[in-house]
Amino acid sequence: xxxxxxxxxxxxxxxxxxxxxxxxxxxxxxxxxxxxxxxxxxxxxxxxxxxxxxxxxxxxxxxxxxxxxxxxxxxxxxxxxxxxxxxxxxxxxxxxxxxxxxxxxxxxxxxxxxxxxxxxxxxxxxxxxxxxxxxxxxxxxxxxxxxxxxxxxxxxxxxxxxxxxxxxxxxxxxxxxxxxxxxxxxxxxxxxxx
Numbered sequence: 001x002x003x004x005x006x007x008x009x010x011x012x013x014x015x016x017x018x019x020x021x022x023x024x025x026x027x028x029x030x031x032x033x034x035x036x037x038x039x040x041x042x043x044x045x046x047x048x049x050x051x052x053x054x055x056x057x058x059x060x061x062x063x064x065x066x067x068x069x070x071x072x073x074x075x076x077x078x079x080x081x082x083x084x085x086x087x088x089x090x091x092x093x094x095x096x097x098x099x100x101x102x103x104x105x106x107x108x109x110x111x112x113x114x115x116x117x118x119x120x121x122x123x124x125x126x127x128x129x130x131x132x133x134x135x136x137x138x139x140x141x142x143x144x145x146x147x148x149x150x151x152x153x154x155x156x157x158x159x160x161x162x163x164x165x166x167x168x169x170x171x172x173x174x175x176x177x178x179x180x181x182x183x184x185x186x187x188x189x190x191x192x193x194x
Contacts, residue, residue: 001083002049003076011064012056018076019049020177028052030069032062034128034159035136038166039069045095046170048177066132070139077144080177081108091175095168100155102164104172107147114141115149118165125159133162137169 002019028039030052043050050073056065081087092105114137120130141148150169155161 001080003079003083005072005076005079007068007072007075009064009068012054012068014052014054014056014065014068014072016069016072016076017049017051018073018080020077020080020174021179022049023047024049026050030054030065031056031058032065032128034125035062035066035069035132038133038162041163042166042170042173044170045167046174048170048174062129063132063135067135067139070136071143074140074143074146077108077140077146077173077177081145084177084179086180087176088178088180089176091172091177093168093171093175094153095164095171097160097164097167099157100160100164101153102155102161102168103149103151103153104165104168105149106169106172106176108145108176109147110145111147112142112145113147114138117149117151118161119152120158120161121155122158125162130158130162133165 004017006015026040026043028036030036039052052069054065054069058065089108094103116134124130137150150165152161
């Protein structure tokens with residue numbers, strides 16, 4: 001099911017198209033080449049379609065745009081869950097990239113929480129401030145109502161660690177959002193509802 005969310009503020013204008021059940025094409029257009037690369041890696045390795053067309057006040061600081069993209073993708077994920085016949089709910093992946101090993105564990109349970117166990121070997125990848133990625137994933141977890149645990153187990157290169165993290169997140173999302181065989185929310189929790 002294709003979901004489209006459009007969010008406009010005084011700082012950003014973001015359109016996200018998401019389909020968790022169809023692979024490709026992934027078309028992130030954020031004005032931030034490194035961030036486009038990360039979003040593309042997440043969607044490609046998750047096997048889902050993600051289009052992002054976003055603009056914002058990146059001349060001031062990319063913070064608003066990066067965080068808000070996380071919020072909008074999160075909103076799309078909530079819609080994917082609530083409009084489904086039920087999903088598996090849990091997903092996890094551990095992905096290596098050369099010197100780096102990153103892990104993502106997800107519970108699409110409706111209770112937002114971000115556990116961030118990440119230290120970057122360098123502060124930047126090119127001219128992109130890697131500290132902004134925490135804001136993206138916080139927005140994703142909060143708006144997506146995800147329990148999201150992210151860990152860089154080790155790395156020597158911040159780009160490699162970040163890319164492995166986005167790939168792991170894509171794989172974990174794909175697992176968590178795999179359709180369950182009916183039952184809706186009742187089949188996703190012992191409580192009968194999330």
